[in-house]
Amino acid sequence: MTVILCFFFAHWFLSLFFHTFFLHRYxxxxxxxxxxxxxxxxxxxTWFTQGSSFLIPRAYAVMHRMHHVFSDTEKDPHSPHFFKDVWHMMIHTRLMYNNFLTGKSLPDPEFTEEYLPVWEKLDKFGDHMVTRIAWVAVYTSIYIAFAPSAWWFLLLPVHILIGPVQGAIVNWCGHKYGYSNFDNGDHSKNSEPFGIFLLGELFQNNHHKxxxxxxxxxxxxxxxPTYQIMRFMNFTRIIRLKKA
Known part of the structure; x- marks a missing residue:
């Protein structure tokens, strides 16, 4: 049981950190x-920690920029106020994400003008079905080896879809539940005190302002918490924080 708990929380927080640190803030x-x-x-x-649910940075970034411009309107890629449940929101977001990756639909130029990180070889490898299945096999093997009972296997879907699961929690809860410090003209909320489990991502009202x-x-x-880590990384010159 200890191994499974350590693996689950390590996977959750490491994946989440690179989700917010690299995909979101960079x-x-x-x-x-x-x-x-x-x-x-x-x-x-980011690829290594997200594994089977790796989100390609350029597609993620374009959709997130759209989310800010169209926050809680019909053009928002993932506003919870236009879907009857979180699953329909996730499916809609995934379809839009796939269309951007395949070129079936192109984003407006305003969402690609700012720098987008691209690593085509890793994107192709990480997005390949064989690679994703291999990650699923790794997660499953760990549970087969260390899970004390079959009930623990219910956590496997979280591992397999960890990136989208974290994103769905942030977009659903962060635009429905909590308090507002600022009037942003949308429904963004600060969903505290639970934000500690999302490493700062649930300060949606603050972030949209x-x-x-x-x-x-x-x-x-x-x-x-992520900002505090970034301050340390800035102090050690691993990154250079920009003045907002």
């Missing part, structure tokens, strides 16, 4: 700069 918003080699390292670690700020916490009682 690919989507360019909140910091870094060297070419470090960018590729962060890119690789200050879209370029790397610190999602704005009140004295709010804490953005």
């Amino acid at each position: 690919a989507s918003h360019q909140m910091y700069t870094t060297g070419t080699k470090r960018e590729k390292l962060f890119y690789f670690l 200050f879209g370029k700020s790397p610190n999602f916490a704005k009140k004295w009682f709010e804490l953005d």
Whole structure:
């Protein structure tokens, strides 16, 4: 049981960290700069931690930029206010994501003008069905070896879909439940105190007000764990935070 719990929480928080640190705060918003080699390292670690649910950064970034411009309108790729449940929202988001990747639909130029990280070889490898199935086999093998009972296998779908699951929680809860510090003209909320489990991502109301700020916490009682890590990385010159 200890091994499974350690594996689950390690996978959850490592995947979540690179989700918010690289996909969100770098690919989507360019909140910091870094060297070419470090960018590729962060890119690789995003793939490695998301595994079977790897989200290609350029597609993620385009959709997230659209989310900010069209927040909680019919053009928003994932507003919970236009779907009867979270599953329909996730399916709609995935279809739009796939259309951008395949070229079936093209985003407006305003969403691709700012820098988008691209690593075509890793994207092709990470997005390949064989690679995704291999990750599923790895997760399943760990559970076969260490799960104390069959009930623990109910956690496997979370591992397999960890990126989309985390994104769905943020977009659903962060635009439906919680409090607002600012009037942004949308339904964005700060879903605290549960945000600690999403490493700052549930400060949606704050983030929609200050879209370029790397610190999602704005009140004295709010804490953005990812920003604190980024401050340390800035201090050690691994990254350079931009002034919002």
